[in-house]
Every structure is written in C-alpha cells, then in structure tokens.
Amino acid sequence: MTFTLLTLFPELVEAYFATSIAAKAVERGLVGHRVVGIRDFATDRHATCDDAPYGGGAGMVLLPGPLGLALESVGASERRTVYPTPSGRPFTERYARELAKETEIVLICGRYEGIDQRIIDKYVDDEVSIGDYVLSSGELSALTIVDAVFRLIEGVISGESLREESFTDGLLEYPQYTRPEVYEGARVPEVLLSGHHAKIKEWRLRESLKKTRSYRPDLYARIESRYRDFGTD
Numbered sequence: 001m002t003f004t005l006l007t008l009f010p011e012l013v014e015a016y017f018a019t020s021i022a023a024k025a026v027e028r029g030l031v032g033h034r035v036v037g038i039r040d041f042a043t044d045r046h047a048t049c050d051d052a053p054y055g056g057g058a059g060m061v062l063l064p065g066p067l068g069l070a071l072e073s074v075g076a077s078e079r080r081t082v083y084p085t086p087s088g089r090p091f092t093e094r095y096a097r098e099l100a101k102e103t104e105i106v107l108i109c110g111r112y113e114g115i116d117q118r119i120i121d122k123y124v125d126d127e128v129s130i131g132d133y134v135l136s137s138g139e140l141s142a143l144t145i146v147d148a149v150f151r152l153i154e155g156v157i158s159g160e161s162l163r164e165e166s167f168t169d170g171l172l173e174y175p176q177y178t179r180p181e182v183y184e185g186a187r188v189p190e191v192l193l194s195g196h197h198a199k200i201k202e203w204r205l206r207e208s209l210k211k212t213r214s215y216r217p218d219l220y221a222r223i224e225s226r227y228r229d230f231g232t233d
C-alpha cells in the first residue's frame, strides 16, 4: 500500500513517516509513501498557492492551478483520492478498512478555508471528516486517516491487538494496567493478577460494556441486545 500526500508542508508529513510504528512499517517495506509539495507546482515567481474566495468571506482557498498540476503528477484520476475536510462524511473504522484494500491512496492536505470545488469535482472520490471540530492543518487530518489505515495492513501490528481494540466489535476497549501492582496507593484489579483467563475475559467485557454505555450511548444502543443477559452492574 502506498500513501501519497499532497501538502504545502512536506516536512510535517515526512516527520510522521520517519517516526515510531510508521517508520518501522516503511523500513520493512509494508507501506510506501510519496510526499508531494504543492508549492513546487506554483507558476508565479512568488510560488503563490492560495487566494481569496470569490463571493467574499474570511480566509484563503487553495488555487486550483498548482493543486491540479500536483494531482496530475501523481495520477490522481486513476487512484482513490481522499480529501479530508470538516464538511465531509464521517471517518470510521469501517471506512478505514475499505481504504486498506486499495494499493494506493492519494490524500490532499487542505489549508485555510479549503480547496477549490472544481478540484473536488474533478479528482476527489471521498470527502471525509475526522470529527465535528475544525483543524487549521489538513496534514493532521490526512495523517489521522493514514494512521488508522496503515495499522490495518497485514504485518504492521499484531492481529491480536487489532481484534481486541475499540470499535473492532462495536465496544470501547476495557481499561489497561501495567506494573507496579500498587501505584500511589491504587491497586490493579485483583482479577487481572489471578491468571484466571475466563474470569479476566469476563471482567474486561463487563468494563467495556460499562464504558461504552457511559461514553457512547449511540454505540451501546446498537450492541445492547447482544449482551442483554450479561449485565453490566
């Protein structure tokens, strides 16, 4: 799988791929990345990449000219092209799994007030929002999508970690503890020290259910009937 990112700030994106799990995945050849500087495609001597919106209003819009050339340079028309924007459809684990099946995805990192609609009409397959808030840096939202997708790629992290995580079965993950057994007077729950696998599994499920019911009643409503006989109190 190759991630191709178009950005005004290549150094920000490169730093991600040079760090931690992403760096390991790149080193092991499990994922590839191409980082394309939109400014390299600017056509005037000031390397202008944005301008005021027609019709007035605050902020700046990325010019279609340089961005269109950058998209052409990576063959965006033949590849799944994703534009992270607060006005997109919600990004979910299910959609991440769909993207993980592609051999390459192109992500446009927007800035300011966004990008010209004609670029969206011509090149973009999916407009995706990572949440109901606005970030000033499109790099962060694009890398959020990259991070959620690449960890689903075979070999990047263990299958067991994937299976036990929040959202893989519609529940939030149970609380985790590590050494020491007593930290600042607070003890690790006894059951986790018991070595009794069935009891540990049951405790974790119960905690997951409690957490999901409290933090995400919308998710809980969907899975409640499956666990009705189990009880959470």
Ligand code: ADE
Pocket: 084, 085, 086, 128, 129, 130, 131, 132, 133, 134, 135, 136, 137, 138, 141, 142
């Ligand atoms: N860019 C700025 N805010 C964003 C959001 N919430 N989701 C996706 N892209 C964004």
